[in-house]
Amino acid sequence: MPRAPVRVRRVPPRAPHEEPADARPEPRAVSTYLTDLDLERLPRHVGIVMDGNGRWATQRGLPRTEGHAAGEAAMWDTVVGANEIGLGWLTMFAFSTENWNRPKAEVAYLMGFNRGLLRRRRDELHRMNVRVRWLGRRDWRVPRSVLKEMQISEELTRHNTGMTLTIAFNYGGRVEIADAVKKLLADHDAGRLKGEKLGPESIARRLYHPDTPDPDLIIRTSGEERISNFLLWQAAYSELYFTPVLWPDFDREHLYEAIRDFQKRTRRFGAIDEPRD
Numbered sequence: 001m002p003r004a005p006v007r008v009r010r011v012p013p014r015a016p017h018e019e020p021a022d023a024r025p026e027p028r029a030v031s032t033y034l035t036d037l038d039l040e041r042l043p044r045h046v047g048i049v050m051d052g053n054g055r056w057a058t059q060r061g062l063p064r065t066e067g068h069a070a071g072e073a074a075m076w077d078t079v080v081g082a083n084e085i086g087l088g089w090l091t092m093f094a095f096s097t098e099n100w101n102r103p104k105a106e107v108a109y110l111m112g113f114n115r116g117l118l119r120r121r122r123d124e125l126h127r128m129n130v131r132v133r134w135l136g137r138r139d140w141r142v143p144r145s146v147l148k149e150m151q152i153s154e155e156l157t158r159h160n161t162g163m164t165l166t167i168a169f170n171y172g173g174r175v176e177i178a179d180a181v182k183k184l185l186a187d188h189d190a191g192r193l194k195g196e197k198l199g200p201e202s203i204a205r206r207l208y209h210p211d212t213p214d215p216d217l218i219i220r221t222s223g224e225e226r227i228s229n230f231l232l233w234q235a236a237y238s239e240l241y242f243t244p245v246l247w248p249d250f251d252r253e254h255l256y257e258a259i260r261d262f263q264k265r266t267r268r269f270g271a272i273d274e275p276r277d
Contacts, residue, residue: 037085037256041263043216045089046082046255047238049230050075052222052246059246065109070248072117081252083128083163085259089213090165091135093230097172100141111143114169118149122156129162135208136171137179166212173232180206180233207233214238217262219255221247237269 050071057067075092082090095110102110125132132153150169183206187193196202204210214234218227223244227235241258243250 034085034256037260038263039085042085042087043239043259043262045091045213045215045217046087046259047091047093047215047218047231047235048078049093049218049220049228050247050250051220051224051228053248055222056246056248064106065113067248068110068113072113074248074250075117076121077251078255079125079130079165080128081255083130084252085256087163089215090163091168091212091215091231092165093168093171093228095136095169095171096229097137097170097175098229111146115143115146115149118146118153122149122153125153125165126157126160129160130157131160131162131164132157133164133166133209135166135168137175139170142170164212166209168230171230173229173235176208177203177233179208180204203233216267217241217258219243219258221245221250221254237267239265239267 053067053071054064055067056070057064060066078092079090094114099110100107122132132150134150134154138147146169150167180203184193184202187206212234214236215231215238217240218230218235218238219241220227221243223242225242227240231238239262241261243254243258245254
């Protein structure tokens, strides 16, 4: 059966913010942007491609690394806002398998930044009852110090029962699918496929986190209209939402705008609407 095309939403640009270039506000304690948001019809899982840090910095005459640093406030406010409304799953694309091709100095900065981010925020996440997970390869390219901080964060929050925050780090959708196929072939060679009916679920159950529901909504910032190798298998029927807002300017208000738009859509999953009497 032909797959129904994924529908996208393009958001018109806003007027630029007027705050100083180095402004990094702390998250608001209580959101004032919940009007018209139906908390009974939230997407179960939201994925975010956090894009635009470099352009944000360039527009202000700053080094690209300053854009990454400014993105921490956006990430934290978004996480707090998602938890505030009771979102179940939030996946944030922090570093792709292709990002290793960036300048060595920028990659080194990102390794240190993400290590420090985990160290700074994990106790707060634990107090919020958020479970933290890593999505991606834990291979030789990832510094041991980053691996250690992620493992500590995962272990600390393992039994939390609130929102699951998945950090996609050293992640690529094609690599994840390839790794799932390798697991499938290894299971075949080891004789572990007896009685298993091969099909799409054979791949799905061998993905990095097979218990994670497919994303209902994927948001990408910065105005780029592509998903850039993010959750390729899982995004088959995701709703896509593109906003021109650069990541350091993104906050929970923008998250709620995307969810409001999602709630106006009709998801058919390749079927058609049932006729009404």
